[in-house]
Amino acid sequence: MTDLHIPSPAKPHGGPALRDNARTSRGALRAPLVISISGIAGLLALWELIVHAFDIPGYLLAGPWEALAEIAAAPGFYWEHSLMTLEASALGFGAGGALGVIFGAVIFYVPAIRHVLYPSLIAVNTIPKVAIAPLFIVWFGFGLESKSFVALSIAFFPLVISTFDGLASVPSELRELARINRASKWNQMRKIELIHCLPSIFTGMKISISMAVGGAVVGEFIAGNSGLGFVILVANSQVNLTSMFAAFICLAVMSLALFMVVDHLGRILLPWNVATSK
Template identity: 40%
Template sequence: MNRNKITRWLAHYLPAIGLFIGFVILWQLAVSVFDIREYLLPSPGAVVQAMFSDEIPWLGHTWVTALEILGAFLIAAIAGVMLGMAIAWSDAMSRALTPFLVFVNTLPKVAIAPLFLMWMGYGIIPNMLIGALIGFFPVVINTAVGLTQIDKDLVDLGRVFSAPKWKVFWKIRIPNAYPYILSALKVTATSAVVGAVVGEFVASQKGLGYVIITTQSSMNTPVAFAALVWISILGLLLYGIVAMLSRVLAPWAE
């Protein structure tokens, strides 16, 4: 890595790193100056110690939550893109699907989660579906917008060359929608995390959300904060993967 690349990397990431370090310093100062009890707000050092403690099998719980998040993200992404394409392909499909999708999106997801438990029982799959249900709607809307908000000259050019509708759709409309879809996937990456953890709160015997719930009775706040940090790390990793994918598939949008 040459000097120019290092300089660009520092210019890009240094503000975020500085903000994070400042937040941790203020957190530590608040705990020390105001002498806050650990069960109310543990110090950063106590949280880091809990993150690597043998008291909790972190690897197993983190693996379960990671699978749920990834599954929720993939289901939301695939279903959202397919539904968005259906809406953009046909006006009749748009009129039929849009009101129904809005109705589904307005349903309170926390209230739906117990129903998933009744239908499917405990396990990873219900939590994936809850996460997907929370995260798919932005993908649907952005996909439909990206496929329809396109320069008419490009569509006319395809018609001049007698390209069939499906080819115009595949060669012109879908590449135009890349930035829209990838922007929505960044939102879905965080929504999938929320959905998976909500599912673990309602019905789970494993996972980081389950760790948070079980520590409430014992008021083991450092472990609860440690679980939150692990959840955030998983969310950041997924978001970073989507961001890298955006630079590959749609560098002009970046």
Template identity: 40%
Template sequence: MEFGWPVLGLAAAIGAWALAVVVFDVPEIVLPSPADVLDAFLRVPGYLLGEAVTTFVVIVLGFALAVAAGLVIGVAIAASRIVELMFSPLLVAFNAVPKVALAPLLVVWMGFGQQPKVVMALLVCFFPVVLSVAGGLTSTPVELVELARSLRASRTQTFLRFRFPSALPQIFVGLKVAMPLSAVGAVIGEFSAGDEGLGFVVVQSGANSDTALAFAAIALLGVMSVALFYALVLAERTLLPWVRETTSQR
């Protein structure tokens, strides 16, 4: 039944969209109907799916690099008060910079191709990972810390056996925030530096006034982002079954 509600919600949204197009007589170039979008997809399904694979690779690579870098920097911030005081303001300031403004610079530095797109995805989704890792590691319950001390655990053992497992639920919150942001970053990169991918399809379709094809690419991007998000949810439930048993997440 849990699966049925999202399907019902999607059907209601598509129905409202189709009704609005008919009632307000919206031109197709402004807002195509769901049927027009489906026709556009069926017109070139192989092309769109191929571009979706390209964007998928960029999203996953950018996200994976953000997780790796975020874990290292988050652990460093949590482990040292000096590191936190030195670099936390810089991270906050960098996160406040609109990443779209960096897109042309990435093209200058790296040229066209996959590299600037992956880096853009990394930059957009990096901060939530760092924040969740540092926050999770610095909020270990006091009783766990006392237990580690009573067992005379070393600093490494305390981290691996107590602090990191305790931080995992919060880390997964950051990962679930970062995954859709990685998709946003990948599309921004494809807008500026791409000659392939769903973002490039949207730009080209807009330039050619093929709004239905642009919406088909956007819909594919949405489906892909939702699938990746729920893959993380599944991973969290598989790796951390105790979270649902010991909290109100039921």
């Protein structure tokens, strides 16, 4: 059996031209970022305008300026609780993402397991995570572990689906090419199927990372004594909408930042996918 060799793309020539292309690419990336920031700023301005125009009382809706002032008045408080939520989210996403990719590959490559396990995974995923969160508290207690496992349970399924679909979408021509070249199953998986599947995996990761933050908040609702979910719960009991919306803003910033990190990582590791998607 011989290894399957994929020729490396030729290196571009022309230093000045390459630098010009790099500057053009950076400029192309800055434009959507500016538009996105402008859109968020416009949404916040509209929110503030609605609050003032309709004179909505503070116990019904807090304006963004008031919520931002609340964060500025106690930055250490919101920073500390944001870090708690971030830690649970990152652990849940990391473990759930790794398990999701592994399970997605297993159910694709082992049909016997697919027929047994896949319907069960779908059935379990339909159960609301708020309903199963108390189980994690019974099993793992009230600490970081239970909140991380709630985040894991939510982040896990999108990676299973995206990995499975990515592997299933590999063109049959590429598999035929591997067979003609007498490539081993391992080389076919590593040099063709995994490479082709990576864009789907990163799409699943971008979905999972935001859902992991939501899962951590659900865990904090049920069993937390810290974190932004706990802040929201306490603010709700006190009808303190300013603190609640301040926590919402922190969660939105955190989710957006994590999404952008995963997206940027995908652009770095999968440059060919970025080029073909333009």
